[in-house]
Amino acid sequence: MKVWHFSEMAYHPAWPQLGDSYRVVIPSRLFDPKIGADLYHRYLDEWALCDELGINIMTNEHHATATCADSVCTIPMAILARETKKVRLLALGMPIGNRNDPIRVAEEYSMLDVISRGRIEMGFVKGVPFEISPANTNPAELIERFWEAHDLILKAMTSHDGPFNWEGTHFHYRSVNVWPRPWQQPHPPVWMPVGSPGSAMEAAAHGMTIGVLNTGWVRTPPIFDAYRRKAAEVGRPMTPQRLAYMALIGVGDTREEGERRADQILGYSRTSGIVAPQFMNPPGYAPPAQSAQVLKASGAGFRAGRIQSRDGRNIDPRAMSVADAIDAGLVFAGTPDDVFDQLHAFYDHVGGFGHLLMMGQGGLLDHGETVANLTLFSKEVLPRVTEL
Amino acid sequence: MERIQIGDVSLEMLTAGAGPPLLFLHPGDYFAQHREFFDKLARHWRVVVPRHPGFGNSERPDGFRTVDDLAYLYLDLLERQGFGKATLVGSSLGGWIALEICVRCCAAIDRLVLIDSLGVKFGGREERDIADIYALPSDELLRRVFFDPGRSAPDYLRLGDDELNVVARDRQATALYGWRPYMHNPRLRQWLHRVRVPTLVIWGENDGIVAPGYGRKLARSLPDARFETIREAGHYPQIERPDEVAGAIGGFARAEAL
Numbered sequence: 032m033k034v035w036h037f038s039e040m041a042y043h044p045a046w047p048q049l050g051d052s053y054r055v056v057i058p059s060r061l062f063d064p065k066i067g068a069d070l071y072h073r074y075l076d077e078w079a080l081c082d083e084l085g086i087n088i089m090t091n092e093h094h095a096t097a098t099c100a101d102s103v104c105t106i107p108m109a110i111l112a113r114e115t116k117k118v119r120l121l122a123l124g125m126p127i128g129n130r131n132d133p134i135r136v137a138e139e140y141s142m143l144d145v146i147s148r149g150r151i152e153m154g155f156v157k158g159v160p161f162e163i164s165p166a167n168t169n170p171a172e173l174i175e176r177f178w179e180a181h182d183l184i185l186k187a188m189t190s191h192d193g194p195f196n197w198e199g200t201h202f203h204y205r206s207v208n209v210w211p212r213p214w215q216q217p218h219p220p221v222w223m224p225v226g227s228p229g230s231a232m233e234a235a236a237h238g239m240t241i242g243v244l245n246t247g248w249v250r251t252p253p254i255f256d257a258y259r260r261k262a263a264e265v266g267r268p269m270t271p272q273r274l275a276y277m278a279l280i281g282v283g284d285t286r287e288e289g290e291r292r293a294d295q296i297l298g299y300s301r302t303s304g305i306v307a308p309q310f311m312n313p314p315g316y317a318p319p320a321q322s323a324q325v326l327k328a329s330g331a332g333f334r335a336g337r338i339q340s341r342d343g344r345n346i347d348p349r350a351m352s353v354a355d356a357i358d359a360g361l362v363f364a365g366t367p368d369d370v371f372d373q374l375h376a377f378y379d380h381v382g383g384f385g386h387l388l389m390m391g392q393g394g395l396l397d398h399g400e401t402v403a404n405l406t407l408f409s410k411e412v413l414p415r416v417t418e419l
Numbered sequence: 420m421e422r423i424q425i426g427d428v429s430l431e432m433l434t435a436g437a438g439p440p441l442l443f444l445h446p447g448d449y450f451a452q453h454r455e456f457f458d459k460l461a462r463h464w465r466v467v468v469p470r471h472p473g474f475g476n477s478e479r480p481d482g483f484r485t486v487d488d489l490a491y492l493y494l495d496l497l498e499r500q501g502f503g504k505a506t507l508v509g510s511s512l513g514g515w516i517a518l519e520i521c522v523r524c525c526a527a528i529d530r531l532v533l534i535d536s537l538g539v540k541f542g543g544r545e546e547r548d549i550a551d552i553y554a555l556p557s558d559e560l561l562r563r564v565f566f567d568p569g570r571s572a573p574d575y576l577r578l579g580d581d582e583l584n585v586v587a588r589d590r591q592a593t594a595l596y597g598w599r600p601y602m603h604n605p606r607l608r609q610w611l612h613r614v615r616v617p618t619l620v621i622w623g624e625n626d627g628i629v630a631p632g633y634g635r636k637l638a639r640s641l642p643d644a645r646f647e648t649i650r651e652a653g654h655y656p657q658i659e660r661p662d663e664v665a666g667a668i669g670g671f672a673r674a675e676a677l
Contacts, residue, residue, distance in 0.1 A: 056554075164554060171595035309556055314590035322590070323583040326575045 032385055032419040035121055036081050036405060037089040037277065038392040039099035039299060040074045040107070042067060046097060046298075052307035054096040055164050067100065073398045075110055077391075080402060082115035084409035089121040089388055091156075094165035098303045104154075105139045112147035120147055123222055123242050123388075124154020127184065128177030129166035133202055134209060136180070137187040141213045149214035154222040154242065155181055157230075160317075161310040171315025176201045181237075183207070188218045222275070226250075228257035235261035235273075242388055244277040245300070248360030249339040251276065251381045259382070275386035278374070279356065279393060281364040282408050290353045292404050293364035297356060298394015300338075300348050367411030374412075378419060387416060420476075423469065425496050430477040431470040436461025439529075439673070440502040443468045444493070444513030447593030449655060450475065451582065452573060456657040459665035463673060464506070469496065471516075473592030475585055486512075486538070486596050486604065490519035497527035504529035506672045510657060511537055511628075512593060515602070522610040530672040531618040533637070534664065535626050535654050537602040539611070541636050549602045550628045553594070563627025565653045611640045618644035619671040621664060623652035 045061040046053070078088045090107045093099035101107060104122040111120055120143070125136050144151040157177050163170045179199050186195070187209045194206040213219055224242040225231045234241045235258045243254055255274055262269040279300065281293025312325040338346040340358050356362035360380075363373040378384065391408065392401040423432045435457055441464035445453065450470070460466045471489055473479030482488070493516065497505060507528045509517030514536025521531055542548045550563055561568040575583060618641050622634035631648055638646035649656035649663050657664040 167599055169594060169598040171591050171598065307556065309554060309560075313553060314587075314594035319584050319587035319591055320580075323580065323587040326583060326587060327578075 032271070032387055032416050033087055033119075034387045034389055034408075034413055034416055035087040035089040035119075035275075036078065036391045037091070037123075037388050038074050038077065038390065038401075039091060039093070039303075040071065040101040041299065041302075041394065042070060042097045042100040043298065043395055044070075046302060049097060049305075051305065052310075053098050053302050053305040054093070054161050054307075055310050056307060057095070057097060061097065062100075070100065074392070075107060075114070077398065077401050077405065078107065078111055079114050080405060082118050084405055085118065085413060086389070086391075086405060086409055087119045087121065088115070089123055091123055091154075092126065093159075094162055098299070105143060108143050108151070109146070112143050112150070115147075115150075119150045119152055121152040121222065122154050123224055124156045126158040126162060126166070127155045127180035128173045129158050129162055129168045130180070133180040133183045134187060134204060134207060137184045137209045140184075140219060141188055141209055141211050144213040144215055144219050145211050147214075149219075151213075151215070151219045152222055152240075153219045154224065155184075155239075156224050160313050161306045163313045163316060164310050169315070170313035172201070173316060185218060185221070188213050225254060228253050231255070231258040232261040234258065235267065236265050238267050238273075240273050240275060240386070242275040242277060242386075244388070245338070245361060247338060248341050248358070248377070248380065249343065250337070251360065255381050255384065271383050271385035274384035275388050276377070276381070276384050277388035277390060278360070278377075279362045279364075279390045280370060280404070280408065281353075281362070282367055282370045282404055282412060284366070284407070286365040286369055289365040289369065292396060292400055293353050293356070293362050295396040295400070296390060296393035297351060297353065297362065298396075299390060300351055300356065300361065300393075302349075302394070304348050367407065370408070370412050371415050374416065375419070383419075420470070423496075425492055425499065428472055428478060428480055428483075428492060430472065431475050433457065433466075433468040433470075435466045436464050438464045440465050440467060440500070440505040441668075441672075442493070442497065442502075442505050442507050444507070444509035444516045445471070445474075446511030446513050446655065447597065448511075448586075448589060449573070449658060450585075450589060452571065452655070452658045456661040456665060459661050460668070463665075463669055467500070467505075469493070471592065473595060474589050479592065479595075484595065486516055486519050489516045489596070490523060493520055494524060494527075502527060506530045506532065506668070508532040508534065508668060509536060510534040511654060512597060512602070514538060515597075515604070515607075518607060518611070518614065519604070521614040521616060522607065523613075525614065525616045528616050531614065531616050532621065532668050532671065533618065533634075534621045534657055535623055535629055535634065536620070536637060537597070537629065538604060539608050539637060539640070540600070540603045540605055541608070541633060548629065548633055551601065552628065563653065564655065566623065566625045566651045566659055571655075571659050608640065612642055614641050614644075616643070617671075619667065620644050620646045621656060621667055622646070622648050623654055623656040623659070624648045624650050625652060626654045628654040 090104045092104035140153045194208040197204045222240045231254045279296045281289045283289035363370045420431045470477040514533040515538025565571045620638040622631045638644040652659040
């Protein structure tokens with residue numbers, strides 16, 4: 032198994048000043064650029080450390096939010112493409128249904144791949160519902176635009192004989208000719224985050240690696256099963272490397288220390304779903320039958336009820352304890368043995384997977400604690416995880 | 420509801436009453452709240468209400484993406500129905516469709532009635548003529564939409580799954596046609612002189628989605644339009660004051676149509 036360290040680069044100093052939305056409508060005067068610069072540099076330092084620790088790197092992006100100040104996933108990638116030498120760099124990823132210019136995405140990923148000498152893994156994401164408003168893209172066409180952008184980007188990165196024509200439904204170019212071409216041939220590995228069996232099957236049909244986030248003990252197995260079934264059905268080779276699972280990980284010399292770190296990282300889960308309800312269910316984002324049920328709940332909670340304990344109890348993410356989160360399979364925490372045992376049990380429960388997307392920093396976990404967390408993980412857990 | 424086939428498109432269509440033809444182009448939301456208004460109209464008109472492609476249980480062909488497509492479809496309908504000349508009434512999104520029809524061809528239209536219509540941009544790039552219904556908290560949205568939300572707003576908790584799925588499908592289709600540019604066609608204003616048909620512009624005095632001032636500008640931009648407000652009504656006066664709106668339409672169009 033490969034391990035990747037992920038942080039959302041949260042701008043947590045603003046959190047105490049936010050009310051019922053941590054996203055979309057919050058004024059940027061709450062972002063102090065001097066504090067923000069310090070935070071960006073420390074998060075980058077933590078990723079750079081991963082190069083020495085043998086942990087791969089994952090970035091993401093969100094918009095108009097204090098929960099994730101990484102608004103352009105390829106910017107930290109660009110810095111790290113030169114600052115690191117060994118580990119692989121995954122952006123999970125680029126919201127190509129919300130971006131206006133797929134060719135620019137192909138150029139960014141290609142250039143990153145060449146500068147990093149072939150260490151890029153490129154994620155394409157559909158984006159959570161509250162990303163619609165910052166991008167002002169039509170939610171009723173999002174999925175269609177996503178797949179057209181996907182097709183165009185891959186063709187642009189794999190065509191090396193001069194310009195080609197693209198007059199699609201959503202994107203129009205008469206001279207697609209991306210320079211540079213990528214280092215990896217035919218193109219860097221493609222990833223997509225998914226949250227449902229249906230999306231997993233689409234990804235399987237395209238041979239993408241899926242990243243499964245925040246689905247836990249109950250919702251992950253049907254997603255992985257759907258992927259395996261579809262891959263078999265379309266005759267694509269199925270390896271564990273097609274499946275990735277994200278977990279929040281707090282490891283310490285004592286169980287208490289590891290759980291304390293996990294508790295701070297859980298600041299991510301406790302804040303990332305706090306969004307004014309009107310941005311949770313943009314019309315057409317979800318199929319009508321699903322959207323209708325959200326209307327019934329007065330728009331409050333596209334994501335409500337999505338975290339469940341093993342025995343099917345709904346867990347309120349805002350008040351989730353470490354014990355709840357371990358039970359739900361979202362967190363692996365404690366001593367190195369605890370973390371490995373929890374991970375191993377989860378691995379067996381879901382039928383195996385090839386990538387652990389480790390949120391090794393989240394919420395208020397500070398730099399010293401993050402370095403200690405990543406370092407201890409790399410020494411005591413990583414060697415065993417690699418064997419899985 | 421009946422169905423009608425227009426070319427390759429199969430639509431749900433409600434018809435009621437007898438008399439001169441009146442084609443009503445419905446707004447994006449709150450179709451189910453129009454029953455009383457349709458009943459009033461049906462006393463004096465042969466009312467024809469197609470459900471737009473993508474709304475209710477009407478099909479939406481893949482190529483239907485803009486209000487232009489709806490305008491051409493209803494021009495086909497007007498020609499094929501053999502109405503002679505019809506009174507065309509459009510509310511909100513339906514008003515926008517009606518304007519797009521009329522700038523193309525008024526041959527089959529006798530009178531035009533616009534109710535709190537969308538479709539035109541008057542203000543500058545940093546002014547919002549039309550409230551962003553997708554960004555307002557639900558309480559505020561209802562206060563802007565209705566003069567009396569307690570009386571007129573639907574309670575989603577009481578709706579069955581089928582009805583609620585229709586609401587969700589209507590929202591999806593409204594977004595598809597109106598998301599960007601938001602609820603208007605930037606090129607429509609320059610062609611409004613082509614609406615060469617007597618027009619009544621009706622506006623809810625308390626419309627918090629598109630203020631009455633917008634309606635006055637719209638009326639002034641049309642060659643032959645008068646403007647009338649409805650008291651104690653928001654964005655959908657035909658839902659909150661069905662008598663007054665049906666009466667205003669009759670007073671404006673019926674005498675000549677008979």
